[in-house]
Amino acid sequence: MSIKESFRRLVQELLPLYSERDATQISDMVFEHVTGLSRLDRITKSGIFLTTWQQQKLDEMGKRLLHHEPAQYVIGEAWFYRLKFKVNKNVLIPRPETEELVTWIIEDIKKEYPLSEEDEKKPLAILDIGTGSGCIAIALKNSMPAWQVLAIDKSKDALDMAKGNALDNQANISFYEMDIMENKHTSSLPQADIIVSNPPYIPFKERTELPAMVKDYEPGMALFVPDDDPLYFYKAIVELSEAKLAEGGRLYFETHQNYAACVAELLKEAHFINIILKKDISGNDRMVRGEKS
Numbered sequence: 001m002s003i004k005e006s007f008r009r010l011v012q013e014l015l016p017l018y019s020e021r022d023a024t025q026i027s028d029m030v031f032e033h034v035t036g037l038s039r040l041d042r043i044t045k046s047g048i049f050l051t052t053w054q055q056q057k058l059d060e061m062g063k064r065l066l067h068h069e070p071a072q073y074v075i076g077e078a079w080f081y082r083l084k085f086k087v088n089k090n091v092l093i094p095r096p097e098t099e100e101l102v103t104w105i106i107e108d109i110k111k112e113y114p115l116s117e118e119d120e121k122k123p124l125a126i127l128d129i130g131t132g133s134g135c136i137a138i139a140l141k142n143s144m145p146a147w148q149v150l151a152i153d154k155s156k157d158a159l160d161m162a163k164g165n166a167l168d169n170q171a172n173i174s175f176y177e178m179d180i181m182e183n184k185h186t187s188s189l190p191q192a193d194i195i196v197s198n199p200p201y202i203p204f205k206e207r208t209e210l211p212a213m214v215k216d217y218e219p220g221m222a223l224f225v226p227d228d229d230p231l232y233f234y235k236a237i238v239e240l241s242e243a244k245l246a247e248g249g250r251l252y253f254e255t256h257q258n259y260a261a262c263v264a265e266l267l268k269e270a271h272f273i274n275i276i277l278k279k280d281i282s283g284n285d286r287m288v289r290g291e292k293s
Contacts, residue, residue, distance in 0.1 A: 149173045162175060
């Protein structure tokens with residue numbers, strides 16, 4: 001079967017599950033992964049026939065996609081902040097909203113902490129809590145190589161993935177297997193000038209509202225919180241910041257749009273100052289920043 005014919009077939013198979021735009025984008029991702037050809041290359045070489053192996057691989061991936069498995073898991077990779085990350089069921093798929101959080105941090109750092117020769121001798125430190133695939137930590141390190149970046153997660157499988165992604169992207173990051181809900185484990189962490197986290201924030205009662213590709217495939221422990229305590233992890237991170245965030249340091253969160261104001265109030269109660277609630281590109285309250293007084 002030719003590239004053109006096989007591509008059209010996959011798009012048609014996906015249309016019952018996706019819009020035409022999404023079906024085309026997913027098919028593009030899968031075909032580039034299997035053939036190694038860009039979209040432009042596939043257009044100019046559309047009449048070329050796929051090898052038996054390529055067609056078999058595409059058929060296998062198509063079946064997985066028809067079971068609502070995310071395309072990023074099917075091909076085993078995702079792009080974030082212009083960097084390629086390996087992903088699997090042990091880590092969340094990086095999302096555009098989180099890229100906005102990274103951009104906000106980088107813009108703030110470049111404005112508030114201009115690098116000097118002294119900074120090179122004693123770099124400032126960033127701590128990423130619940131690193132998952134490592135996308136936040138690696139994107140920050142890639143953008144600011146002089147900074148010391150630390151990342152923690154309680155999942156060994158997630159940390160293994162993050163370490164591999166750091167190696168692939170040539171990012172020198174210190175990783176720790178650690179559960180922030182266990183205070184005795186966090187005592188060994190050094191102080192940080194910036195703490196950032198995209199913790200679980202979806203109440204379990206909202207699970208039924210999520211697409212099958214999210215609720216059936218992405219790791220629940222990275223998504224859900226108790227219905228009666230949606231700020232469960234935010235409280236723990238704020239408490240941790242009392243000991244591990246330097247005076248004048250900043251705490252950045254990604255949040256559930258319905259609880260962003262509550263997170264801002266939590267920071268206020270903990271005597272943080274200069275608290276800012278920021279909307280994402282879709283106009284939803286999504287990010288919160290506070291400064292330790």
